[in-house]
Amino acid sequence: DIQMTQSPSSLSASVGDRVTITCRASQIIRYLNWYQVKPGKAPNLLIYGAANFQSGVPSRFSGSGSGTDFSLTISSLQPEDFATYYCQQSDSAPLTFGGGTKVEIK
């Protein structure tokens, strides 16, 4: 199975800050997705295939990386961005998620 390691597990930031979350796969992958999860709401796909925007996602979100190392960047954190973010590899079953990064208000 492909293991996904996310860091940090949590962070505190202010509105307007630039935030970067990293995700490392245990082997080379091509398909890396990022999701945003808010309590009581359905998860929301932000980025697929490492760097492709899902329709409707604000342009302040961006994804980058290849091979085993990937990142999600929020260029200017907005109040509605406080949530937990997960990376997921969809190269091969079992599809696996990182442990999540909780973004909290400083």
Next chain:
Amino acid sequence: EVQLVESGGDLVQPGGSLRLSCAVSGFTFSNYYMSWLRQAPGKGLEWVANIAKDGSEKYYVDSVKGRFTISRDNADNSLYLQMNSLRAEDTAVYYCARGAGWESDHWGQGTLVTVSS
């Protein structure tokens, strides 16, 4: 508008069974892979199972193999998860989701399964 609505979650005793359903609308169901995923209380997301567009291929996380079965009815725009031999560790909110590939671009609101005596 794409909609996925899960149902069937309940309180069940260990060793019991449940069948989850997911009714979809707003898109051509037979054109998409479908998945079940879950989130246990206070835990992260976990993928449970995938099914191909025509139902010919199915994949499962190891922890549910032999106990859970994913299926679909393309004529009825419905996805199912038959869950047998349920364990306490299966307690979670279960989501159905669709994907053009194996990413999940639309999710339902989830249905809660609680396994407890």
